[in-house]
Amino acid sequence: MITNQGAYPDPKGEGKAYFRQVAIYDDKFLPQFERIAAMFKENGAVAIQQILHAGRYGGIDLGYCAAPSVVPQTLPHFRPPREMSKDDIKQCIKEHVEAAKRAIKVGFDGVEVTSFMGYILANFLSKFTNRRTDEYGGSLENRGRFMQELLMEMKEAIGDHLLIVRLNGTELMDQYGGNTEEECLELIKMAANSGVDMISMCIGWQESPASSIGRDVAPGHWNYLAKQAKKEIPNIPLAFGVRLPGAVMANDSIAKGQFDLWEVCRPFLADPERLHKVAEDRTREVKPCIGCLLCLSRLFRDLPYICSINPVLGHEVEPEYQIRPPAYQKNVIIIGGGPAGLECAVTSARRGHKVTIYEKKESLGGQLRVYSNHDLANKQDLEDLLSYYEAMIEKYGIEVKLGVEMTAKQFRKMLHRFDVAVAATGSGIDHGSLPGAEKAVTAFEVMEDKVQCGKRVAVISGKKVGLSTAEYLSMAGHEVVVIEQAKRIAEDVMPTWKWRHASWVEEMNIKTITGVYVKEITDAGVVVIKENGDLAVEADTVVLAERQSQQGLFQELEFMVDELHIIGDAVSPRGLYQAIHEGYRLGARI
């Protein structure tokens, strides 16, 4: 079963959730839907069209959003709410019915209604957003009335075609006064009695203060809610897939009777071929979705989805991104086995080049492996990504030389063995010219357990490496202070993850000093310059965590090889997404 992206059903656009969302309020849009339905069905799938009225998160082209009551927004991205009248409710039902009829008319086998995540029906269901005093507000029964009326009228309109409704197993809005898990379960039962053929379960609202789908939630964490719902609605198929990125675990959950169908969305962005690979017993070759939520970070900026792991997403038809055989096979040396080097090696080997990776450490993965060892979220996500690269290295016969630090002198001995050299040498931490820097250790030394820190530690840099180091040390029992020049910590962290670091820092009582310059490192700690003078920060160990690109070898290899390239953190210290994307783009054109 393939569900096409949610189309908003109203001509005003109150239901429109995001830039470039498809609409289905008029017959003029139908040719595109007809093509999509036909494509799904020609390939053997059941074709479903989702109808999405975003309610509280809608009206993105308007100055307001439609809602059951005027309950202000808690995120600035969304529009101020305007209360719907009873006529508005009737009109909304009518528009959903018409949208469903259009979808069926052009060949879809069914439609899915969105009563989850803070969209319009969910807004009526929730105690937090529904303050109405008429028959659509108050009791659970009244709050569910709009959803029931809508589902019943839609079912009547589409007859034997499938009607699916997507609901929350939990809103994660309890602290705002939202529905409890028990109330969500009652609403699922209410929907099951309203003529639906299948229920799909989701977790959380967009403005939920707690995590539902990010890396800090363990895969399978929410299955208990699916299991509870399945018990209550044994005769209606239940689809589920929240934070359940792997086919093996999903299969196991289905076998245990926790739910009936595995739903997958974001993992397909990471690897659209995943089902074929699983079916062909090539599970190790599946690119894992690591739950970084770069995709959603982009959505909130009105930008198209991209994926950290899959650089091709959104560029599928562009020749520069396609894997094509090269004009002739080249011998490629990749210096550095971090994410950029690994992705470049795999991509160029897939095209037919002969690739050798030189890595100075005894294992591949670079900073990704170091980070995954101390990951406070879910280590397995990053380890799965490294396992994927290992599987691909094996598959494409990439030669790997571990424990060999490539130097210009050594490369000179191999002159003419390689046509292409790629410097994927990553970033390092330079002691630089900071007075007293020789007294400090680096974050990499700490994370690789090469040094022992004292009780009180000052970490210089509140960016991602500094924060990860500070969190690791704090977990190990050290008293940690983070010193950052910028006004805020986590400046280089993805928007969907900044809050996570900020929360960890607060929960672990890590002190932060921001907006200051480091003047010197002394035997007693660090001296920083503040607006009103110097401040001495006492510490037994000072950790340097500001990264610099390592370009020395790249410069030395000039005039020693036909083609020379540089990628990833060696260009400029950034993150996983940039490393993988640059590695791929270079691998696709060497």
Place this chain on the structure above:
Amino acid sequence: MNKMTTDIILNDIETWRICLNINKEIFSEIKINGKIGILPRNSDGSEGSTIQVWEILEDSIRVSLQPFLGFRDASADLIFLLESSALEEIYRHLKNELLIGLRKQIRHGKALLFLMKGRDYLIDMGYEELIEYLGIPCLGTCH
């Protein structure tokens, strides 16, 4: 803490005024006439009937009490909805840790920040820095 204590804290506008003006650099990015409300949340989840409003003036912050007649009629640009324990905690550390306290209470679920105006207006009025500081990303989030 009972309702009487909540009222005492809210009504002590002189202490709030003095402490807000000591810390007025916190609000230095916000334009004149910007308004921030503090609204107690009752134990049954409903809102209190009185809102304390901080209004940004040219060189100071005015604190006043106003009847709260519902979100539809509220004049503030931002409203902090505070559980009584959060209000007490913030009041206790008002002089030195107002923003830290608010951020902490939001994170602990004892305070809720309502954004009464659209994003563009709030950014134009200079609220971005404050909102970001409170841990609420101006460009939305989803986790």
